[in-house]
Amino acid sequence: xxxxxxxxxxxxxxxxxxxxxxxxxxxxxxxxxxxxxxxxxxxxxxxxxxxxxxxxxxxxxxxxxxxxxxxxxxxxxxxxxxxxxxxxxxxxxxxxxxxxxxxxxxxxxxxxxxxxxxxxxxxxxxxxxxxxxxxxxxxxxxxxxxxxxxxxxxxxxxxxxxxxxxxxxxxxxxxxxxxxxxxxxxxxxxxxx
Amino acid sequence: xxxxxxxxxxxxxxxxxxxxxxxxxxxxxxxxxxxxxxxxxxxxxxxxxxxxxxxxxxxxxxxxxxxxxxxxxxxxxxxxxxxxxxxxxxxxxxxxxxxxxxxxxxxxxxxxxxxxxxxxxxxxxxxxxxxxxxxxxxxxxxxxxxxxxxxxxxxxxxxxxxxxxxxxxxxxxxxxxxxxxxxxxxxxxxxxx
Numbered sequence: 001x002x003x004x005x006x007x008x009x010x011x012x013x014x015x016x017x018x019x020x021x022x023x024x025x026x027x028x029x030x031x032x033x034x035x036x037x038x039x040x041x042x043x044x045x046x047x048x049x050x051x052x053x054x055x056x057x058x059x060x061x062x063x064x065x066x067x068x069x070x071x072x073x074x075x076x077x078x079x080x081x082x083x084x085x086x087x088x089x090x091x092x093x094x095x096x097x098x099x100x101x102x103x104x105x106x107x108x109x110x111x112x113x114x115x116x117x118x119x120x121x122x123x124x125x126x127x128x129x130x131x132x133x134x135x136x137x138x139x140x141x142x143x144x145x146x147x148x149x150x151x152x153x154x155x156x157x158x159x160x161x162x163x164x165x166x167x168x169x170x171x172x173x174x175x176x177x178x179x180x181x182x183x184x185x186x187x188x189x190x191x192x193x
Numbered sequence: 194x195x196x197x198x199x200x201x202x203x204x205x206x207x208x209x210x211x212x213x214x215x216x217x218x219x220x221x222x223x224x225x226x227x228x229x230x231x232x233x234x235x236x237x238x239x240x241x242x243x244x245x246x247x248x249x250x251x252x253x254x255x256x257x258x259x260x261x262x263x264x265x266x267x268x269x270x271x272x273x274x275x276x277x278x279x280x281x282x283x284x285x286x287x288x289x290x291x292x293x294x295x296x297x298x299x300x301x302x303x304x305x306x307x308x309x310x311x312x313x314x315x316x317x318x319x320x321x322x323x324x325x326x327x328x329x330x331x332x333x334x335x336x337x338x339x340x341x342x343x344x345x346x347x348x349x350x351x352x353x354x355x356x357x358x359x360x361x362x363x364x365x366x367x368x369x370x371x372x373x374x375x376x377x378x379x380x381x382x383x384x385x386x
Contacts, residue, residue: 021303024216099306105356109299110214112359113292123360130357152357152369159356160349163298164323166305167316176342177349180377187380 006044008034013056018103022053022110022118053107054121060103061125065132078140079186082154086178089158090171098169101162129155141190150185157181199237201227206249211296215246215303215311246300247314253296254318258325271333272379275347279371282351283364291362294355322348334383343378350374 012033016025027049031038045051071088075081092100108122133151138144157177164173205226209218220242224231238244264281268274285293301315326344331337350370357366 019306021214021216023214024303024307097306101302101305106302108356108360109294109302110217112294113212113290114217119360119362123362126357126360149369149373152354152366153350153373156353156357156366156370157346157349159353160351161345163301163352164319164345164349167301167312167319169312169316173345173349176345180342180346183380184373184377187376 005034005036005040009036009041009044009052010056010059013052014060014103017053017056017107018060018101019099019106022049022107022115027052050115050117053118057104057107057118057121057125061128064103065129068129069132072136078137079182079189082185083178083182085154086158086161086174086181089161090165090174090178093162093165093174094171098166101166102159105159105162126155137185137188142188146188150188153184154181198227198229198233202229202234202237202245203249203252206245207253207296210246210249210300211253211294212292212299215242215300215308220245243308243310246311250297250300250311250314250318254321257296258322261322262325265329271330272375272382275378276371276375278347279351279354279367279374282354283358283367283371286355286358286367287364291359294359295352298352298355319348330378330381335381339381343381346377347374 009030012030013025016030016033027041028038030052031041041052042048045055068085071085072078072081075084089101104122104125107118108126111118111122130148130151133154134144134148137147137150142150157180161174161177165171202223205223206218209223209226220234221231223245224234234245235241238248261278264278265271265274268277282294297315297318300311301319304311304315323341323344326347327337327341330340330343335343350373354367354370358364
């Protein structure tokens with residue numbers, strides 16, 4: 001088995017699940033795009049599609065958290081940072097023809113009522129995102145409960161923005177959300193009079 | 194052909210697409226749940242699954258808009274109304290075991306990059322929701338551009354709330370969003386000092 005086959009399978013699966021959903025993704029197509037022998041999939045993932053999806057979701061979820069954290073870290077203040085994160089999401093949508101969005105959401109909605117192991121994986125990923133953002137907002141002096149509410153607002157608005165912008169093939173919803181969510185964070189800062 | 198077969202097909206399709214997604218929904222299952230002969234599906238929908246989905250999405254989208262409008266109309270003021278709409282969504286999630294959520298979102302994410310006719314249908318539905326909410330907020334004396342931003346925030350947060358609450362099987366995200374979106378509307382009202 002060539003070095004990197006497992007990694008290529010995970011990456012191809014993550015892209016396929018993001019763009020086509022879980023039911024709409026075929027294992028054969030994923031192995032072809034990974035340049036992997038079909039048998040290697042069951043070698044690395046004896047649990048088949050569910051096990052591959054769990055691994056792909058966790059990998060993509062961790063990568064997306066790092067990406068958002070990097071955008072937030074690059075900004076001088078948290079309010080600008082929030083606006084920048086939504087602007088970055090809008091840019092990615094435009095640059096990829098509205099194909100690349102949240103790597104978790106499409107599968108999360110599909111499996112929420114139909115596949116309990118994968119639902120739990122998506123719940124863990126979202127919770128880790130919310131924990132990271134809550135800590136970041138709390139680090140700005142915002143009370144923990146309020147910081148959690150803002151984290152929920154940030155993630156929900158980003159997800160809703162992906163949905164509305166992908167459906168419309170326009171960045172306007174995502175850009176509008178950048179403004180309103182940044183304002184909500186601004187209003188919660190202790191320095192805000 | 195019995196009276197109502199077409200309507201039963203549309204309703205069963207809408208429920209299936211909402212809960213299992215587009216790729217995960219089978220036409221055979223939909224006809225069984227509609228108590229419809231399989232041939233009736235192609236009698237009413239010669240375009241097959243895409244045509245049935247377009248009709249089911251439009252029907253469900255119009256129904257959901259009416260539902261939200263009814264909740265908003267029942268409240269004495271727009272800020273309370275916004276909170277009530279999120280509370281109603283949280284209640285529906287709990288009452289249905291987190292199965293019934295937005296009737297459009299799951300399919301919208303699935304088809305955004307894979308099925309252009311259905312993407313356009315989902316875009317039309319979301320735009321009609323945004324238009325209705327923008328008019329409602331503008332009717333409270335909020336400037337049109339700001340009213341549109343708040344409409345986008347309302348729909349995106351509701352959609353993101355369904356995603357987070359269904360994944361976690363907890364209403365906490367949806368309830369938190371009810372508070373933050375209501376606050377954003379409150380802050381935009383002209384009477385707000």
